[in-house]
Amino acid sequence: MAFDTLFSPITVGARELRNRIVHVATVTGLGKDRAVTDRLIAYHAARAQGGTAMIVTELMNVHPTSTGAPILVSIHDEANLGGLSRWAEAVERHGCRLIGQLGHIGRQQLWGLDSVPRSASSQPEALYWNSARPLAEDEIPGIVAGYAESAERLKRAGFSGVELHGAHGYLIAQFLSPACNDRTDGYGGSLEGRTRFMREAMAAVRAACGEDFIVGIKLPADERVPGGIDPDEAERIARAAAAEGVLDYLSFSQGAFGPAFDTHLPDMHYPPRPFLPLHARLRAACGGLPVIGLGRIESAEAAETALAEGACDMVGFSRLLISDADWPRKTEAGRAGDIRACTFCNYCWGEIHAGKPIRCFQNPVLASADEAGWRPPPAVERKRAVVVGAGLAGLEAAWVAAARGHAVTVFSASAGPGGASSIEALLPGRAEVATTAEFQKRKAAEAGAAFRWGETATAEAVTACEPDAVILASGSRMRWPPALAEGADAVDLRRAVADLAESDDPPSPGTAVLLDMDQTPAVYGAVELLAQRFARVVLLTPAAENARFVNLMSRMGVERRLALLGIDVRRLTEPVARAGERVTCRHVITGVETTIEDVALLTYATPRAVRDELAGDLAEAGVPVTLIGDCLLPRDAASAIHDGHRAAFAL
Numbered sequence: 340m341a342f343d344t345l346f347s348p349i350t351v352g353a354r355e356l357r358n359r360i361v362h363v364a365t366v367t368g369l370g371k372d373r374a375v376t377d378r379l380i381a382y383h384a385a386r387a388q389g390g391t392a393m394i395v396t397e398l399m400n401v402h403p404t405s406t407g408a409p410i411l412v413s414i415h416d417e418a419n420l421g422g423l424s425r426w427a428e429a430v431e432r433h434g435c436r437l438i439g440q441l442g443h444i445g446r447q448q449l450w451g452l453d454s455v456p457r458s459a460s461s462q463p464e465a466l467y468w469n470s471a472r473p474l475a476e477d478e479i480p481g482i483v484a485g486y487a488e489s490a491e492r493l494k495r496a497g498f499s500g501v502e503l504h505g506a507h508g509y510l511i512a513q514f515l516s517p518a519c520n521d522r523t524d525g526y527g528g529s530l531e532g533r534t535r536f537m538r539e540a541m542a543a544v545r546a547a548c549g550e551d552f553i554v555g556i557k558l559p560a561d562e563r564v565p566g567g568i569d570p571d572e573a574e575r576i577a578r579a580a581a582a583e584g585v586l587d588y589l590s591f592s593q594g595a596f597g598p599a600f601d602t603h604l605p606d607m608h609y610p611p612r613p614f615l616p617l618h619a620r621l622r623a624a625c626g627g628l629p630v631i632g633l634g635r636i637e638s639a640e641a642a643e644t645a646l647a648e649g650a651c652d653m654v655g656f657s658r659l660l661i662s663d664a665d666w667p668r669k670t671e672a673g674r675a676g677d678i679r680a681c682t683f684c685n686y687c688w689g690e691i692h693a694g695k696p697i698r699c700f701q702n703p704v705l706a707s708a709d710e711a712g713w714r715p716p717p718a719v720e721r722k723r724a725v726v727v728g729a730g731l732a733g734l735e736a737a738w739v740a741a742a743r744g745h746a747v748t749v750f751s752a753s754a755g756p757g758g759a760s761s762i763e764a765l766l767p768g769r770a771e772v773a774t775t776a777e778f779q780k781r782k783a784a785e786a787g788a789a790f791r792w793g794e795t796a797t798a799e800a801v802t803a804c805e806p807d808a809v810i811l812a813s814g815s816r817m818r819w820p821p822a823l824a825e826g827a828d829a830v831d832l833r834r835a836v837a838d839l840a841e842s843d844d845p846p847s848p849g850t851a852v853l854l855d856m857d858q859t860p861a862v863y864g865a866v867e868l869l870a871q872r873f874a875r876v877v878l879l880t881p882a883a884e885n886a887r888f889v890n891l892m893s894r895m896g897v898e899r900r901l902a903l904l905g906i907d908v909r910r911l912t913e914p915v916a917r918a919g920e921r922v923t924c925r926h927v928i929t930g931v932e933t934t935i936e937d938v939a940l941l942t943y944a945t946p947r948a949v950r951d952e953l954a955g956d957l958a959e960a961g962v963p964v965t966l967i968g969d970c971l972l973p974r975d976a977a978s979a980i981h982d983g984h985r986a987a988f989a990l
């Protein structure tokens with residue numbers, strides 16, 4: 340497919356963009372003490388170099404009443420002017436337009452209350468039930484001035500434009516939304532009243548910055564909060580915003596802070612592009628102004644189609660460009676096979692929410708100074724390396740080492756790549772997990788790595804390769820459930836999933852019982868598979884909650900699916916015995932025992948133990964061995980891949 344529209348220029352306001360690719364606003368956690376850092380600049384410079392036409396920064400605070408976490412850069416005074424100027428220069432010199440996102444978080448303190456939030460009203464939001472002190476009418480002009488002065492400051496710093504953040508339940512959306520705005524003054528009530536704050540802020544920004552400066556806005560498409568902004572109201576708001584005659588583009592996003600929070604960042608369980616039809620509908624209300632379509636747009640083909648069919652004028656990507664900064668250049672050059680495809684796992688967002696700098700589980704060079712166009716640098720000395728295991732850790736080590744020029748042989752006990760991730764990819768909604776290992780395998784093969792599929796490595800076989808070094812990535816195994824009687828009829832979840840995926844048996848009329856001591860996304864994908872194959876599913880966990888290792892954004896979806904599937908969830912409970920079709924469980928605090936009848940399958944996802952037996956044999960044979968991934972210590976996929984990356988450099 341040719342991507343003629345995707346790579347065609349477009350005029351936005353008084354500026355031209357080289358193509359239709361926009362990196363939409365993304366908090367990176369790379370700001371520090373409310374200031375710009377070198378890594379924050381490096382992150383954006385890499386994406387500018389990678390071919391993106393326009394980058395919208397993360398939310399930056401326009402007024403001292405908007406604080407939030409100190410990772411968010413403040414732009415309401417001159418303190419950051421130097422950093423902002425360096426940032427703009429670093430992006431704009433690559434022919435990319437840098438747009439500052441003007442934000443005020445209002446009552447929405449995503450990282451906990453650290454100030455006295457101000458909002459349109461005192462109504463609590465629907466996620467944490469944070470309340471706020473309502474802004475007095477005579478305080479509002481000062482906040483509006485904050486938007487204008489911040490925008491003018493960004494213009495002086497060399498930015499090409501600004502985007503007012505009016506979506507996601509932050510301050511502008513708090514004024515717009517009937518679910519929040521219960522004011523009785525001129526900033527509430529009717530559509531005109533609720534849009535007044537937004538309209539004043541937009542007009543003030545334009546007046547402060549003049550015509551030669553891009554002014555855009557991101558607006559709610561569908562808040563999914565009771566009494567909030569639905570698509571019809573979103574259309575009315577979009578029309579009102581566009582009619583002001585001060586905007587150069589609009590962008591839409593769905594979800595506020597509430598039970599539908601996960602619609603901000605639809606994860607891999609959503610179909611691709613779930614909200615594009617809604618954005619296309621809203622585009623019709625924008626009076627011909629360019630509109631950015633976004634939300635799980637997963638491929639160049641999808642982007643081209645969206646543009647060609649008129650769903651949007653530009654395509655917005657966040658996660659896909661986190662995963663691969665060079666996506667535009669690689670796409671334009673027809674190098675799709677070199678793209679590290681985003682899996683839409685939301686790991687990146689989870690890291691930010693946990694207060695850490697941004698990480699992508701599969702992009703170890705993220706925000707490094709040489710991320711753009713990154714290729715593994717050639718090794719000084721060519722070595723012979725054996726990698727044992729073709730899971731995510733082993734494959735990462737294999738492809739990077741081979742691309743550095745080492746002679747790499749990979750032993751894989753299974754017939755295909757991915758290890759545990761290949762089993763996870765069999766689960767409902769989790770097929771995209773497979774793309775990571777496919778990328779690694781492709782790159783390793785291209786670089787000349789030799790694969791010995793289906794061959795369990797022995798010390799003899801490995802030493803016969805006469806390796807200078809061995810990287811052991813042989814993974815982990817589930818431990819026996821701690822409270823369950825030895826010998827009970829139970830099977831580890833990976834085995835159960837592999838068996839079920841291969842089986843043509845009709846659904847069982849019995850009950851599947853799953854012990855969840857893992858709490859990662861794969862377990863809940865497995866629950867869905869069990870629900871397809873058994874009449875009833877009971878999910879046990881000795882913890883007080885489920886999905887502790889699923890980021891909050893995706894956890895909303897997990898909870899929704901568990902509820903819709905009618906899963907019998909029993910927390911603080913673990914299995915202790917099985918007799919035939921009866922499983923006995925115990926409440927971990929009270930010790931009270933209960934039973935589950937008609938059990939056809941008892942399966943467990945438990946803390947894992949390393950599978951490192953080969954290390955001792957190889958050490959005896961005098962071969963230097965490096966352990967990585969689960970085989971070193973069972974952790975998550977990010978740790979596995981980052982271990983593999985490091986090991987390839989340590990050869």
Ligand SMILES: Cc1cc2nc3c(=O)[nH]c(=O)nc-3n(C[C@H](O)[C@H](O)[C@H](O)COP(=O)(O)O)c2cc1C
Binds near residue numbers: 367396605
């Ligand atoms: C880590 C992360 C941080 C984000 N921060 C912001 C933000 O500061 N402002 C904003 O408007 N949207 C933010 N978003 C939402 C994105 O702009 C975008 O609407 C959403 O990710 C859907 O696009 P995608 O499917 O291409 O990722 C963030 C998304 C991610 C993944």
